[in-house]
Amino acid sequence: MTPAGSLLAAHGLHKSYGSNSALDGASFSVHPGEVVAVMGPSGSGKSTLLHCLAGIITPDAGTVTYGGRELSTMSDAERSALRRTDFGFVFQFGRLVPELTGVENVALPLRLNGVKRREAERTALEWMRRLEVEDLAAQRPGEMSGGQGQRMAVARALVASPKVVFADEPTGALDSLNGERVMELLTESARTAGTAVVLVTHEARVAAYSDRDVAVRDGRCRDLAYAV
Amino acid sequence: MSIGHTLLGLLESGPRHGYDLKRAFDERFGHDRPLHYGQVYATMSRLLKNGLVEVDGVETDGGPERKRYAITEAGITDVAAWLAQPEKPEPYLQSTLYTKVVLALLTGRDAADLLDSQRSEHLRLMRILTDRKRRGDLADQLICDHALFHLEADLRWLELTSARLGRLAEVVAP
Numbered sequence: 001m002t003p004a005g006s007l008l009a010a011h012g013l014h015k016s017y018g019s020n021s022a023l024d025g026a027s028f029s030v031h032p033g034e035v036v037a038v039m040g041p042s043g044s045g046k047s048t049l050l051h052c053l054a055g056i057i058t059p060d061a062g063t064v065t066y067g068g069r070e071l072s073t074m075s076d077a078e079r080s081a082l083r084r085t086d087f088g089f090v091f092q093f094g095r096l097v098p099e100l101t102g103v104e105n106v107a108l109p110l111r112l113n114g115v116k117r118r119e120a121e122r123t124a125l126e127w128m129r130r131l132e133v134e135d136l137a138a139q140r141p142g143e144m145s146g147g148q149g150q151r152m153a154v155a156r157a158l159v160a161s162p163k164v165v166f167a168d169e170p171t172g173a174l175d176s177l178n179g180e181r182v183m184e185l186l187t188e189s190a191r192t193a194g195t196a197v198v199l200v201t202h203e204a205r206v207a208a209y210s211d212r213d214v215a216v217r218d219g220r221c222r223d224l225a226y227a228v
Numbered sequence: 229m230s231i232g233h234t235l236l237g238l239l240e241s242g243p244r245h246g247y248d249l250k251r252a253f254d255e256r257f258g259h260d261r262p263l264h265y266g267q268v269y270a271t272m273s274r275l276l277k278n279g280l281v282e283v284d285g286v287e288t289d290g291g292p293e294r295k296r297y298a299i300t301e302a303g304i305t306d307v308a309a310w311l312a313q314p315e316k317p318e319p320y321l322q323s324t325l326y327t328k329v330v331l332a333l334l335t336g337r338d339a340a341d342l343l344d345s346q347r348s349e350h351l352r353l354m355r356i357l358t359d360r361k362r363r364g365d366l367a368d369q370l371i372c373d374h375a376l377f378h379l380e381a382d383l384r385w386l387e388l389t390s391a392r393l394g395r396l397a398e399v400v401a402p
Binding site: 184203207210215217 | 347351354355357358376377383384390
């Protein structure tokens with residue numbers, strides 16, 4: 001059921017909100033270091049799929065396996081720990097903490113994992129340099145442009161060396177040029193670090209940065225590259 | 229693309245031999261389709277006949293004759309007029325894809341499958357172009373962007389058609 005060598009795999013996921021079925025037997029897999037685009041129209045279930053894969057919501061039926069372990073067998077605390085240590089997240093709007101400076105925002109996942117402040121900020125600055133936002137270390141999110149904030153969010157997603165980054169419409173709020181740069185930096189950084197990326201997008205030009213694409217339609221996945 | 233107008237435009241910076249023109253064309257515009265020598269010489273004879281270029285000199289260098297071409301005033305006017313004229317927006321693939329979708333519906337085949345395969349093929353090409361853009365210089369980026377935006381427009385049409393397949397099936401039902 002789980003494709004050989006996959007890092008994260010879902011099989012036969014069902015999820016309904018009231019009488020609305022968001023996922024209806026969806027299956028999915030991603031290999032280490034692979035960038036997979038999840039495409040589909042609004043309401044097709046692609047964000048629900050991402051949230052199930054990341055252990056943020058629990059499917060009504062079906063399994064999600066990460067590193068050979070089923071998420072449903074873990075406690076809430078174990079799943080939270082997994083999200084902190086192994087997963088990174090980038091959302092449409094950066095969701096940076098407005099009270100913290102740039103470097104404090106990027107260092108946050110490391111600090112939550114118990115890394116000392118100085119070391120966490122040193123690592124954060126290194127990622128900010130790669131994402132071309134090291135000059136904004138002392139600025140607060142309110143003083144950054146949309147593109148800068150999103151690069152900061154990418155740095156934060158990668159700072160703890162996650163195995164998987166979940167990116168939900170990461171360029172949705174950016175113009176073409178900024179969106180492209182964010183995608184270049186996200187995919188380059190992830191490939192260099194061997195991090196898998198699950199990229200939810202409805203934009204083909206964004207999906208073109210992936211290695212493979214999966215279409216979600218009516219709560220089911222269609223993968224034309226190979227059968228999941 | 230009008231090869232004649234492009235070669236004329238390249239001549240505006242100064243006279244060139246046919247070989248130099250081909251090389252300049254290929255370097256700037258011929259990434260996927262370099263010109264054949266025959267195309268260059270046939271085009272230059274036509275431009276010469278129409279008074280848009282003139283022979284600026286003939287060299288032999290001990291080998292075959294090589295004509296050097298220069299653009300005329302009429303040639304410069306022609307290039308300016310071509311540049312000022314907007315291109316007709318081409319509906320390119322849509323007519324073929326539309327035909328295929330309708331035929332699939334008419335013959336009871338899975339039109340959604342057809343659209344998904346086409347989407348995947350479009351994305352495959354978009355990945356190649358995105359990769360070429362990432363590795364290339366500014367000229368590559370601009371050329372690839374143009375192709376990418378056109379492919380994206382096709383993809384939007386595919387998505388929209390996919391969402392309207394039910395209605396389309398009712399309309400085209402035999």
